[in-house]
Amino acid sequence: MPIVGVGASAGGLEAFEEFFRHLPMDSDMAFVLVPHLDPSHTSILTEILQRATTMPVVEAADQVVVRSNHVYVIPPNRDMALLRGTLQLSLPEQPRGQRMPIDSFLRSLAEDQAENAVGIILSGTGSDGTLGLRTILGNGGLTLVQDPATAKFDGMPTSAIQAGYATHVLPPHRMAEVLLAAHRHQGVRKNTPPTPATISGMNQIMLLLRSATGHDFSGYKKSTIGRRIERRMAQHNIEDIDVYARYLKAQPDEIQTLFKELLINVTSFFRDPEAFQTLKKDILPQILAGKAEDYVVRLWVAGCATGEEAYSIAMILREVMEEMGREFKVQLYATDLDDDAIAIARAGLYPANISQDVSPERLRRFFVKEEGGYRVKKDIREMVVFAIQNVIKDPPFTKMDLVSCRNLMIYLEAELQNRLIPAFHYALKPGGVLFLSPSESIGGHAELFSALSRKWKFYRTAVPAASNRMVTTGTPTWITAGSSRLPAEVVGKAKECNIAELTRRALVLAFAPVSVMTDFKGDILYVHGDTAHYLRPPPGQATLNAVDMAHDGLQLELRAALNLAVTQGVPTLEREVSFTAAGEVRKIRLGVRPLPDPDAGAGMVLISFHDAPVSPSGKTARRRSGGPVDLGRIEELERDLAYTRANLQATIEEQQSSNEEMKSTNEELQSTNEELQSTNEELETSKEELQSVNEELITVNAELQAKIEQLGSMQNDMKNLLDNINVGTIFLDDRLTIRRFTREAAKVYRLVGTDVGRPLSDIKSDLDEEDLLAKACTVIETLIPYEREVRTMGGEWYLTRIQPYRTLDNVIDGVVITFSNISARVAAEMAEREGNDIAECVIAAVGRPLLVLDENFAVLFASDAFCRDFKVSQTETQGRSVYALEGGKWDSPALRDLLENILPRQQSFEGFSVERAVPDKKFYLGGRRIVCRTSGRPLILLTVEELPPGP
Template sequence: MTSKSGTNPTAKLTIVGLGASAGGLDALATFFRHLPVDTGMAFVLVSHLDPTHASILSEILQRTTTMPVVEVTDRMTVAANRVHVIPPNRDMTLRQGALHLSLPEQPHGQRLPIDTFFLSLALECGASAIGIVLSGTGSDGTLGLRAITGAGGIGLVQDPASAQYDGMPTSAINAGAATHVVTPELMPDALQAHIRYPNIASEPPPAPATISGMNQILLLLRTGTGHDFSGYKKSTIGRRIERRQTLHGIEDITHYARYLKEHPVEIQALFRELLINVTSFFRDPEAFVTLKKEVLPQILDGKPPDYVVRLWVTGCATGEEAYSIAIILREVMEESGRQLKTQFYATDLDDDAIAIARAGFYPLTIAQDVSPERLGHFFVKEDNGYRVKKEVREMVVFATQNVIKDPPFTKMDLVSCRNLMIYLETEVQNRLIPAFHYALKPGGILFLSPSESIGGHTELFSPLNRKWKFYRTSPSIASARAMLASGLSWTTGTANKPPVDVMSKTKETNIAELTRRALVQSFAPVAVMTDHKGDILYVHGDTSLYLRPPPGQATLNAVEMAHEGLQLELRSALNQAVTQATPTLEREVSFMVGQEVRRVSLGVRPLPTAEPGLGLILISFQEMPAVVASDKPVRRRRAGGSVDRTRIEELERDLTYTRENLQATIEEQQSSNEELKSTNEELQSTNEELQSTNEELETSKEELQSVNEELITVNAELQAKIEQLAGMQNDMKNLLDNINVGTIFLDDRLAIRRFTREAAKVYRLLASDVGRPLSDIKSDLDDEDLLAKAHTVIETLIPYERELRTIGGDWYLTRIQPYRTLDNVIDGVVITFANVSARVAAEMAEQEGHDIAESIVDGVDKPMLVLDDAFAVIFASNLFYRSFKLSPGETRGRLIYSLENGTWDDPALREVLENVLPKQQSFDDFVMSQHKMRLSGRRIVCKSSARPLILLTFEDDTVP
């Protein structure tokens, strides 16, 4: 898929997929809180959401980051520095740089939206893809994360210890899909490191060079460490090689192969990198409950007091699983009152891990996996952790072993191999399963992880518990044959023995073998070795006289291959040997081969073996000479005459009749067997139906679990919303309490929604009045019908404002405004009361002072004017208006020089006035000849504004 320019639109953009479920909201908030804003990456969040509930996840996350957080719409282009959140009831995939939404195909409860997106992310982005799995239950995200890491990307998994629900992180870790296991606050650092040191596999060299480089590295590892990693999955090895390359700044795998050859120390470092030590105590707790209640009691049942219980844990890593099984075994023996001897082996390839296991010291965090009772009973607490008690440590023998290369232990009651085969190729897995069967006693138990199975080796094991992968061995020698044919190194290891021992033992073995062969060829009858079903395992001699391939489908069953007349006796003797362990020796049987009658001495012997339960049967055929007519019967026939002849004919007829009846009986028996087979098939069909019903119940359980996860997610979102609303309510309360403004919120029926404490000074309100009509409450306002005004505001949407006085003499600025919701719907009114008593009092005092001043001025018998610094009139006394016959409109605000149409514009007056303010002077007795008035002037200052003014007084010049 390419863009118009011919390149993948996501090639240069790093896309980070985040998968979260139950409990993931806190982890997401922590992650984005520690993430830089400008990373250049795009983040796509997939969570388990209730399909019927609108999600507020985007709104919640927006408070933790300044990056835009958007809910995805179909075909939305992925953008850097943006968080894309999946909407409810949708599956989401990435194609050509755009997010495509679709309705889920799986029923509710079985959906895996995280896997769906991660798989498309791996396909689209390849090595540049990054997947993150956070808190959640179930296993969603595991398959997708494995696809991302398999494509060369990286997989970050939340440390299960920091997750509210560790199901999803633990599943991803157990599947080997995690390249980093860290807490959410450390994940941004891991992402930044990935950007600084990008995945060198994003631009791989040509395939032949890659294969050649990988082969060189594997050869160097085998030479330097003695361990062959060619059977490990190439994706696992490749990722770890890339990490070492990145550490040394080497981009080409062939160059790294040369670096390994030149630096032997790096071979050991790479070897340690390839070893995978991921384990924990009682991993999959329900599996260990099954081990304690069902499996171990079956192993110990009926064992004599001197019996030695043998157990083997392969790939034990640092020993947690081995000690877990040892603890379970001790508990079972203590509860049953039986103390049997044990031989417990735990092996691993890693010497360092074995050293840790032998010490038996583990960090304090194991308390999350081990119950307090077991911690107290089987561990000793030290300064920085817990140490397994000595009696438990002495139960387990830890040893270094390569399970692929070294011979297995034998005669084991239990073999545990959990999460080892998931790292191995299928071919190696098919070699290990027969090896485990060979190591187990008949009826022994194989314990695997939920991610592993016995594959196609159903003939070696029968399931004991399908869910938790317990298998019981089936009687078969096929495992020994498979191991010999597989070419395991230890099966041909005798070539490395000292030459002297080999030569001496070879000579002894050759003499014994020659003797045995001579005796067998000369004296042993023709024979076949079969299992308890009659299937041939080994043939000695020429059996063509007694056995031949029947027509139809090929078979190796001895009974079905026997000649007619021999089948009945062989079937009866075989059944007797299997059911009663009774041999059949030298039974003479006659049968027809064409027209010839043959006689054979038949022997069927059950063989005692070192491993009871294999059910080996030895069937031998020894030919007997045919009956030759002697002289005695001839003489009798001659003597007896026709009487003997008649008797012989009668006996022959009886023999023929008996044979016919026997044949009919056999046919009836076969018919009965077919009916039984049909009945068995019906029972199997019924069993399949029951199994289908059980699967449906499991599906229902998964659906309920999914619904529970969605409810947890919704609850987390609602809890965050509640906390947000609680914070807003606290802010609103403090705001209303501190602005000292009385506020009453009324609905459209003028009923009280809420009010502030200041409003109780105007209306006599109590907390119990919420919900009552405001008309029921007495007001302290003087004769003002606010409710009518409120109705008018609701109808006209025109705010109302007025200063009103209470009975007590206080003044309030009253405002009535419409109450608007976020959707711009008018849903009532808001009435506010702001106390303005102090301002009104000040205004009244100021007005009173002004009135007094005017009264005083009017009482003076001289006309007066007050000019500002621009010589404009700002005040004139009433006597001035009367003396000069001017009105206030003709005087106030006008320049003194423009009064009476400019007759006051006198140069001498200008000079006098302009010297008053700048020089802070005064003058007296300035004569205005046109009015016959004497003028006096003084500089004064306004106290409120500190503005300089000029006060002019006039006197009649005619008065002496």
């Protein structure tokens, strides 16, 4: 069952409704909504969205198991995560304005559901959700982003799209189609084993990738590669992998897009915080312990992606050095195959939601807040050197103190993993540390490492430097790619030696001057002899450039001679140069010769140094000086030189003083800048909080607007309902003040529109002396409804009801008085009573005994003459069966047959004899079927006629 996490902020309500209107109720997916809600306001989002979908929409609760075809909405002021398909709610840890609830949930969704996770980002401001989509994408899930052109606020969609974490960019109404298609395709793939045609198509794609990019992905796990190929196929609506392979051949750009898709750039700052805590407390202090002040700490982060992990290690290292009170030179290399990821890492600019992973203290200390997010400070960026490298086939770095390769090998087959572990061992110094992710291990290479922390996968090299550190099953690609000669050939070549070679070496050592071989830039390639008298390492960053390493006084001549040799090919031979070294003036002869052989020495220059001959007195031989004129000139020049030196010294001292003042001013400006930066950070924080509050208010406003529209619709329905039922209604509060009334109520009370808010006692009614206000007070006190028929002075009759007015919270807040016009019913009842009176008068005037029976032969009416002749009362006959009259004397089979069988077939009968009903009297019964005009009820009329006495 795919679980779809949907995130939105400002303007998300309309997008939610549009999205769910196009989803069927049986999609077999679960949906979890994470909008930005006001923590102090009760959300009505569930009520609003329930109108847009037939699926149940409920507010999420803690420990609720997510079910398919259900929609869950995060409650206000709660963080939400997913663990084994169960929602976990907690109170937010971060302050308002710094929370990233969408990122937090999407990350947990990706970690819990892997390829069954789907992330959707809809309208909103900021960048919340971007890092969550990256995690879902890296775990093989699907990511959808709303087209910014259709979003009310395009900040969140644009951030996700620019970061490259959107597999589909669509308007909300088209997302349902993509989700359903992906779900169907995933079900087919899971239930169908790979066919030979599928395997063949996959191999064709691997060959096309290797041919176009030079990188072989055949050693990657097939499930990982397959999911990403399927995503690209779904993007182009291609279902057959052979068709997609042919599409790749025809579209070279698609190969590059697929190549980028296969590069898994899933990382974050301080991923697995406890592992980095172990790195800080245990591992790095052990590495740095006992190291000299000039020690260079070398570290390598392989598969660095966008650089978060490399910068995390750099920050940890900086903190450790500060805690130790020592400063080491750091060389931290971070490499990856993806050039786009390396470009992001070099820029060091990350979205604002990294605050979920980086503590506020580290954000303040190591980052600078900018418009687009947070940028790593320059001193940390300068610690890291980023480079593009294929760790599988390119040679590794060497002499490393720490190698970190986390969550790279989990995507590789076992064969590549077995090649990488020895390569990392080769890269490490004796005692160096390998840092892996909790999901990775050194496999079958336990002889190369000893475990420092099995939980967080820190390993120390176990064999000494003199041992063979390249214990591999085959020759590494980075060795075979560098040389085509076999090792045996190389060794044999090195052993070849003869007398001529020994003689050549002896002559070079005895007679060749001190020399260096450089390229055209002056960078030293080879050194012959002791160059300490002529070259020395300059202070600052290390260099091997001969011009930069030359002593003062020699640099100018060397640079000029090198330039002449490079640009014009003219050698400089035996040029005498004087310079000062160790307080002593030295004189040498400089030679700079470009190599003439264009094949062997193209782009190379030979620089040689000869010491000039010295006189027996220890001074350098020179020509005898001239006469007195020359000596005077020399003295004058020496005086000028002394004066110039004095002036130069004064200028230097003034310059130094100015430099100190400028340095002091610069420190003050720097202090002011830090204060301004701190103020700016506080303002940025306030801005973020205000922006967050604004987003929440926009969401609340959208909900309230939808509620207003709903209430408006309900009010229209209520108005039409009250107008069409023709019932006068007056709504009164607990002080009997008019709240609202209908137009029919104006026929009882003389009400106009301006009477709302006035006491009802101020309004004259048309009722005949009926005090309804006192009854209303009684209803408020006792909560017992009151009902009465009342008459107006115009002769109209109304059924008046007074009932308590209850709010949604079941609070009594007044009464409701209704008036239902019953004039027609009263007139009908009066007419019926009048008709009954007339009928009774007629029957009494006739003077014959009569009975009216219902369909069950029970007596409905007995005339006075019947009661008189048979000596019974009305109460004794009414409602009783005719067969029970006179103690059952009327119950005869003949009468039953007459009433139950014969009379239904005939309209009437006459002359049925009733004997001994009364002593000494005989009667004849006559019967007729009649129908009540009012109710349509079938009745029987029995007439009783006394027979005259016989002769």
